Amino acid sequence: MTQSPPPIAVALHGIAKSFGGERVLSGLSLEVPRGEFLAIVGPSGSGKTTAMRIIGGFEAPDEGSVWISGENVTAVPAERRDVNTVFQSYALFPHMTVIENVAYGPRMRGVGRAARRKKAGELLELVRLSDVGNRKPNQLSGGMQQRVALARALANEPAVLLLDEPLGALDRKLREEMQRELRRIQTELGATFIYITHDQEEAFGMADRLAVMRHGGFEQIGDPATIYDRPVNAWTALFVGxxxxxxxxxxxxxxxxxxxxxxxxxxxxxxxxxxxxxxxxxxxxxxxxxxxxxxxxxxxxxxxxxxxxxxxxxxxxxxxxxxxxxxxxxxxxxxxxxxxxxxxxxxxxxxxxxxxxxxxxxxxxxxxxxxxxx
Structure with a gap:
């Protein structure tokens, strides 16, 4: 029996965006199935971060529509979208313990204390930090803080998790370790990750599919092997390797x-x-x-x-x-x-x-x- 394809977690249809008369995105369209790890790669200025901000609701498109889990959310503000974001800066609350940081989202949604601490404990176990729940963020290494930020972003079980250059501040060895951890967590949860990076090696090592951006549009979308072995044009071939x-x-x-x-x-x-x-x-x-x-x-x-x-x-x-x-x-x-x-x-x-x-x-x-x- 043929399996039905997974439902679409995120869809962009004809997205355009300009800043100060400068066109940054033009006719951007994309579909991300539920449970996929998609990496958006491209050089500086290609439009990666603007695309992510439009998905997250931090920017409004000039044209086109954004759909999350089958719902048109183009006019829905960021705080009401079923999306969370992990940034390069960990943005943890320094006065809160680790477990309080992770439980913050459910707390804001009115989840009871016992339930939210149970959820936070499960997520800390998932990111292998169950023994540091009572520490403050400044008592943790950079890699540990990044995992706390990830657990906090997952606490509300968002339909989509956006990750904007989340490993950029880490040294190479720790970065490689975190790449493996991110992939493991995404696979275990079956979550939908959209990962923004300029590091092609990082994207190739983690993603199910890559979307290669240039001049505010996608040059090619496909699995890593196809994009590396059969790039659509010379620019893509030279960019990805x-x-x-x-x-x-x-x-x-x-x-x-x-x-x-x-x-x-x-x-x-x-x-x-x-x-x-x-x-x-x-x-x-x-x-x-x-x-x-x-x-x-x-x-x-x-x-x-x-x-x-x-x-x-x-x-x-x-x-x-x-x-x-x-x-x-x-x-x-x-x-x-x-x-x-x-x-x-x-x-x-x-x-x-x-x-x-x-x-x-x-x-x-x-x-x-x-x-x-x-």
């Missing part, structure tokens, strides 16, 4: 021609026409630096370069080579090279990649001009 780039031209026979030699790609943008400039993109983990003695004339996607850099990244090695024409390539491989040959800066190598790993897009400017509001 590092990539080697080769400028080329689409020939009359559909072949890609570059100054380095012939190229082959598994995907060629259907908008490209004969004679158009193209940008061929290959991920570093799909790029190999072969010994210079390898046969350079055996096919496309193989050209000479010289190794200039080798950096150990834990179990991996990041290699960088440059062609005679000054085009740089990166390769990421295991520390123990698969061919058993040690590569040293100055060595001649042959850059190589499979056609299946290459994608050709329209060659267009990919810079994202900053806007005064995000």
């Amino acid at each position: 590092s990539a080697n780039q080769i400028r080329a031209t689409l020939g009359e026979n559909g072949a890609l021609v570059s100054d380095l030699g012939p190229l082959a790609a598994s995907h060629v943008d259907p908008m490209l026409k004969s004679g158009d400039p193209a940008l061929v993109i290959v991920r570093p983990e799909e790029t190999r630096f072969l010994p210079a003695s390898a046969d350079a004339a055996s096919g496309p996607n193989r050209f000479a370069a010289r190794l200039v850099d080798a950096v150990a990244l834990g179990p991996s090695l990041r290699l960088r080579a440059v062609t005679a024409g000054g085009i740089a390539f990166e390769s990421i491989e295991r520390r123990a090279s698969s061919d058993g040959i040690e590569r040293l800066p100055g060595d001649a190598v042959l850059v190589s990649f499979a056609a299946a790993a290459a994608r050709a897009y329209r060659d267009e400017p990919v810079a994202n001009p900053l806007r005064p509001s995000s």
Whole structure:
């Protein structure tokens, strides 16, 4: 028997917003099923925070509508929406104990003392802080305070939890730990999380789906693997991960021609026409630096370069080579090279990649001009 899709927790329809005559969001539409962890990513000024504030009711759209759990809440103020927000600043009440902070929301809703303390205790157990309920916030580490803020936001069982760069103030190790904790909590509760971040690695590690923003709209929405492996355009490909780039031209026979030699790609943008400039993109983990003695004339996607850099990244090695024409390539491989040959800066190598790993897009400017509001 086919399962019905989950109901929609959040829907945006044609959202537009301007500040001081500057258009920040334009025609923004999105549906988030109940129980999904969605990450909205994009550079500064792309509109992420403005979109979140409109969902939360902190800003009103100029056009379009916002729906929460099937209800049109476009004109409903923030305090009456079934939404809570966790910010980068923990915003805990310093004069209250941890358990009092977590119980604050139910208290404001008139929940009895025993019931709200029971709920707060359950949430502190969920975030693994059941032993610090009687402490004050200033007696906790940054990571512990962030977990208290999360528990407090969940206390009223909101239909949607918005998280705006909540881990930005934490050091790298603690941030990685909190990423795992957030994902665990969201999964255990089956809650709907909308996570705002500029950190693609963070988003890829936690989210069920990503919504990539640019110029106040969504460039692509999909699961992390699809967005990384099959980005819709060059801008998205370069934003969501590092990539080697080769400028080329689409020939009359559909072949890609570059100054380095012939190229082959598994995907060629259907908008490209004969004679158009193209940008061929290959991920570093799909790029190999072969010994210079390898046969350079055996096919496309193989050209000479010289190794200039080798950096150990834990179990991996990041290699960088440059062609005679000054085009740089990166390769990421295991520390123990698969061919058993040690590569040293100055060595001649042959850059190589499979056609299946290459994608050709329209060659267009990919810079994202900053806007005064995000």
